[in-house]
Amino acid sequence: MTGSPNEPRPEIGSTEDDGSGISRKKLLKAAMVALPAPLLLGATAPMALAGDSTSTDGTANLTSTPQCDDGDDPTPPQMEGPYFKPNSPQRSSMVDGPGTALTLSGYVFGLGCQPISGVLLDFWQADNAGAYDNIGYRFRGHQFTNASGAYQLTAIVPGLYPGRTRHIHVKVQAPGRPILTTQLYFPGEPRNNTDPLFNPALLMTVRNVGTGREASFDFVLNIPQDPGPTPTATTPPPSGTWAAGTAYQVGDQVDYNGVSYRCRIAHTATPGWEPPNAPALWQTV
Numbered sequence: 251m252t253g254s255p256n257e258p259r260p261e262i263g264s265t266e267d268d269g270s271g272i273s274r275k276k277l278l279k280a281a282m283v284a285l286p287a288p289l290l291l292g293a294t295a296p297m298a299l300a301g302d303s304t305s306t307d308g309t310a311n312l313t314s315t316p317q318c319d320d321g322d323d324p325t326p327p328q329m330e331g332p333y334f335k336p337n338s339p340q341r342s343s344m345v346d347g348p349g350t351a352l353t354l355s356g357y358v359f360g361l362g363c364q365p366i367s368g369v370l371l372d373f374w375q376a377d378n379a380g381a382y383d384n385i386g387y388r389f390r391g392h393q394f395t396n397a398s399g400a401y402q403l404t405a406i407v408p409g410l411y412p413g414r415t416r417h418i419h420v421k422v423q424a425p426g427r428p429i430l431t432t433q434l435y436f437p438g439e440p441r442n443n444t445d446p447l448f449n450p451a452l453l454m455t456v457r458n459v460g461t462g463r464e465a466s467f468d469f470v471l472n473i474p475q476d477p478g479p480t481p482t483a484t485t486p487p488p489s490g491t492w493a494a495g496t497a498y499q500v501g502d503q504v505d506y507n508g509v510s511y512r513c514r515i516a517h518t519a520t521p522g523w524e525p526p527n528a529p530a531l532w533q534t535v
């Protein structure tokens with residue numbers, strides 16, 4: 251492949267002006283900004299959406315991530331790779347070693363650009379030296395989108411390891427839906443041009459803030475959404491020992507409508523994440 255490290259990336263659906271006037275995402279963004287502060291993550295609200303090209307230093311020519319708009323494609327999947335481990339801790343901060351501070355935030359949408367709450371995001375990445383922790387859970391963690399469909403991860407910029415460009419792994423699953431396994435990439439990385447797995451549709455928007463980096467990426471799951479309420483999992487009338495509000499640990503066993511399940515990831519049970527709807531959390535025994 252050709253191209254210099256600083257070569258501008260092709261625009262993957264500009265979010266600034268798509269020629270069609272006000273997009274649904276812009277309307278959503280305006281609505282989200284208008285939400286009460288407690289519904290927004292962190293202290294930096296309003297959160298930057300992927301595709302925002304504003305820069306604090308005015309020097310970055312940022313690349314848009316796929317725009318969530320009517321008819322847009324869902325976030326493409328990528329290979330899991332050899333280093334995924336189940337049972338990651340539930341946490342939104344996984345700063346487990348030295349490195350350049352990285353804050354990644356965004357939303358999870360369905361095909362109708364409606365944000366989805368309660369979506370499981372399980373991140374894993376290399377440390378500053380490009381090594382994965384395959385013994386413990388350094389730089390591994392999962393979380394759920396909040397009521398606004400937003401997530402925020404505090405980590406470090408992952409190091410490089412042979413044969414790959416810089417990337418972050420993630421599994422994304424809405425309640426009762428298939429798991430999306432994919433990887434996120436950094437713009438301007440020299441190895442983006444030579445890594446056969448690299449996909450520009452998975453570029454985060456990244457800007458320098460102080461000595462750290464602030465990144466954003468919005469996921470679009472392959473979930474049909476008509477104008478109306480966000481889809482929720484099909485929930486049969488429950489019977490058995492599973493109960494919302496219970497803090498389950500790895501290995502805990504429950505019965506749900508006559509089927510036994512074993513907990514795969516420690517979590518607090520919530521409606522929508524009943525065992526039949528949550529294969530990432532519950533394994534059939």
Ligand SMILES: [Fe+2]
Nearest residue numbers: 331333417419
């Ligand atoms: Fe990797």
